Amino acid sequence: MPRGLTVKVLITDEVDEAGVDMLRSAGFEVKYSPGMGKDELLGVIGQYHVLIVRSRTKVTKEVIERGRNLVVIGRSGVGLDNIDVETARARGIEVVNSPEALTNSTAELALGLMLAAARKIAYTHQQLSSGKWAKEESMGYELYGKTLGIIGFGRIGRRLAELASCMGMSVLAYDVVKPPEDSLRKVGAKLVGLEDLFAGSDFISIHVTLTPQTKGMIGEPLLRKAKRNAIIVNTSRGEVFDTQSLVKALESGWIAGAALDVYDKEPPEPGSKLLTLPNVVHTPHIGAQTYEAQRKSITMLAEKIISIIKSKGLS
Numbered sequence: 001m002p003r004g005l006t007v008k009v010l011i012t013d014e015v016d017e018a019g020v021d022m023l024r025s026a027g028f029e030v031k032y033s034p035g036m037g038k039d040e041l042l043g044v045i046g047q048y049h050v051l052i053v054r055s056r057t058k059v060t061k062e063v064i065e066r067g068r069n070l071v072v073i074g075r076s077g078v079g080l081d082n083i084d085v086e087t088a089r090a091r092g093i094e095v096v097n098s099p100e101a102l103t104n105s106t107a108e109l110a111l112g113l114m115l116a117a118a119r120k121i122a123y124t125h126q127q128l129s130s131g132k133w134a135k136e137e138s139m140g141y142e143l144y145g146k147t148l149g150i151i152g153f154g155r156i157g158r159r160l161a162e163l164a165s166c167m168g169m170s171v172l173a174y175d176v177v178k179p180p181e182d183s184l185r186k187v188g189a190k191l192v193g194l195e196d197l198f199a200g201s202d203f204i205s206i207h208v209t210l211t212p213q214t215k216g217m218i219g220e221p222l223l224r225k226a227k228r229n230a231i232i233v234n235t236s237r238g239e240v241f242d243t244q245s246l247v248k249a250l251e252s253g254w255i256a257g258a259a260l261d262v263y264d265k266e267p268p269e270p271g272s273k274l275l276t277l278p279n280v281v282h283t284p285h286i287g288a289q290t291y292e293a294q295r296k297s298i299t300m301l302a303e304k305i306i307s308i309i310k311s312k313g314l315s
Contacts, residue, residue, distance in 0.1 A: 007309055008047060012036040013054035015076050019298025026306045042066055050305055052076060059083040064091060074305050076297045077288050078102050081210045096304045100155060101296035106287035107159035110205045110235045113259035113281055114143060117231045122281045141229065144168040149201030152208035153179045160205055161187040172197045198225040203233065210237040218242065223249040230255045235287045238263035247273045250280060261287055
């Protein structure tokens with residue numbers, strides 16, 4: 001990319017206008033086209049130096065190879081599993097995201113899902129909306145005094161631990177990378193193995209990225225070790241579960257319930273078994289869906305992209 005040429009940015013998913021304004025104020029030419037389809041993307045990507053997406057757009061090898069002028073690919077939010085990072089970096093394209101922006105919104109959703117499942121909020125809402133006063137069917141659990149197991153003790157897991165400790169919960173933590181001692185000490189968390197976490201937790205919340213190692217990591221062997229009153233929350237990626245085993249656990253009473261924001265296929269197929277079970281709470285991948293998180297997500301990403309472009313002397 002020649003020095004001094006106008007930097008052209010393509011945004012193919014919906015983002016907060018504050019980030020678009022930042023990029024334009026930096027002198028970039030921005031095409032904001034949320035909802036752009038695959039064929040159109042393939043047809044125009046060669047014109048652009050920066051591509052910004054969220055989770056909807058799939059940045060495949062074909063897209064990257066046609067992006068002959070690409071310098072940066074930005075993912076507004078957490079996770080890079082919809083981007084062929086290996087191909088991008090092999091072609092000298094920088095790949096950046098803004099996971100730190102979504103920490104609080106996702107942690108708060110996980111806590112909300114725990115409450116919704118424990119107190120049968122979704123179920124009783126549905127019953128009352130259909131004219132049934134289901135008070136006798138509505139016995140639930142308090143969070144106070146219970147043990148929360150957190151799988152993945154990174155930014156979101158740690159924030160959830162802070163919120164949970166304020167509610168009088170004790171915390172067990174598991175991570176493949178040992179967290180800093182001060183982060184455990186701050187919330188009184190105990191680092192344990194995965195099997196011990198399942199055996200000792202009343203609530204389990206998952207906060208791992210999707211990798212070959214985490215895909216399908218939670219299946220029948222672990223689910224059978226859980227307490228029968230356990231509630232499992234997933235706001236990370238649906239593929240970390242063996243879904244058939246999760247359905248079996250919910251139907252067979254190995255666990256009391258689940259609260260899911262993510263699924264192995266999104267959206268789930270109509271009639272998916274998970275959607276029909278009365279002991280499951282569902283939301284449609286809304287961990288990042290707060291006004292605050294969306295604004296932070298794109299503005300933080302815009303700052304990173306502007307810095308990269310300037311560091312390369314291209315603007």
